[in-house]
Amino acid sequence: MKKFDIKNLDKSYLKICLYIFVLATAVILFEKIIGHLPNLGNVFHRAVNTILRLGAPFFIGFAIAYIMNPFMKFFEDFFMKHSAKARAHHKLTRIFCILINYIFIIGSISWISIYLIPELKTSVVSFVSQLSTYSTQLNTSTTEFFDRIHFINSADVTNIINKLLAPIMSAFENVPALITNILTNLYSVGKITVDIIMAIFIAFYMLYDKENFRKQTHKMVYALSSRKTAEKLFYNAQRINRIFQNFIVGKAIDSLIIGILAFIGFRLLNAPYPLILSLIVGVTNMIPYFGPFIGAIPAAIMTFLVSPTTAVWVLLFILALQQFDGNFLGPKILGNSLDISPIWIILAVILGGALLGPVGMFIGVPVLATLKMFLMEYINRKYEKKYAATDPLALESQGPEAPPKA
DSSP states (O other): OOOOOGGGSOHHHHHHHHHHHHHHHHHHHHHHHHHTHHHHHHHHHHHHHHHHHHHHHHHHHHHHHHHHHHHHHHHHHHHHHHOHHHHHOHHHHHHHHHHHHHHHHHHHHHHIIIIIHHHHHHHHHHHHHTHHHHHHHHHHHHHHHHHTSTTSOHHHHHHHHHHHHHHHHHHHHTHHHHHHHHHHHHHHOHHHHHHHHHHHHHHHHHHHTHHHHHHHHHHHHHHHSOHHHHHHHHHHHHHHHHHHHHHHHHHHHHHHHHHHHHHHHHHHTTOSSHHHHHHHHHHHTTSTTHHHHHHHHHHHHHHHHHOHHHHHHHHHHHHHHHHHIIIIIHHHHHTTSSOOOHHHHHHHHHHHHHHHHHHHHHHHHHHHHHHHHHHHHHHHHHHHHHTSSOOHHHHHHTOSOOOOOO
């Protein structure tokens, strides 16, 4: 009788048993994970919140340093170019340039806290408190105007206007309480103040020693990857940084100028609440393409409630201002930093708004510009590799061949 030899065991049966064991183990693990998904989600959520809470000063400090860096570099280049002492004492020059930026920021925050916010709150409260008066005046003016037109019932027009304005007036009535709650929370939460103070110091050292931080980052990447990969990564990171910085800083300067011009224009037009209207126009101008329309709607509604005639002039002024921004000021400041067509900008604003709201509407444009840059480079590489000998686009540009002579 032949002895049983384990070496002659059919390997197919062993594989089947092994597959069954692995499958059963996977099913059990999957069931356990599914059963504990809520707990795992809570653990992940708490871990993310802890990281964000502890790292908030560093994140805020990096954001401050990132925004301040172009301005600091501007002052630094200016002093280095025109002063021999600045070139001889580079570190002191950098500290002086950082302090100039901080003085400007602290001065702006002080002006906003002392003048702008109280004035804005007073204007909003005054506007809301007189909403009923404005509504009555508007109804009277509408009735008097349409009473002169015999084939239109003024009462029907008044009812339609009141129905359209009802949700708007209801929303405005809650604005003063909302502003008060926001200001109360901002001043009552001490941790935010501590985080901002720490972030200011962190940003200072990031700007002061940015070359050393850059060197250490490069050293770490070179150590963890090949030289070719590291150089490609730094090259692409530099291009992405250029797109985001040019867009963010340029759009902020552009919107600030538009807000100031809007304030001057509204004052000349004797528009009601010029501070609120110019703030709306300036802030919404940060959103490409849709921003001017978003800002014009509330400005027109607020002015229409006070003075319908002035509202027409306000709309015409905003239209002229946005044409000036779109055709002259914007291109002068932003230049060709994005290099994408308007249809893609509109798509970026829509998708960004759907995903992240107003913030997404703003950052969606540089994100899409970055993706478009890498995608077009990939397509160009594939195209040149595929049509290295004959370029079909070049042949098309030459037009169809001439027909043979008879």
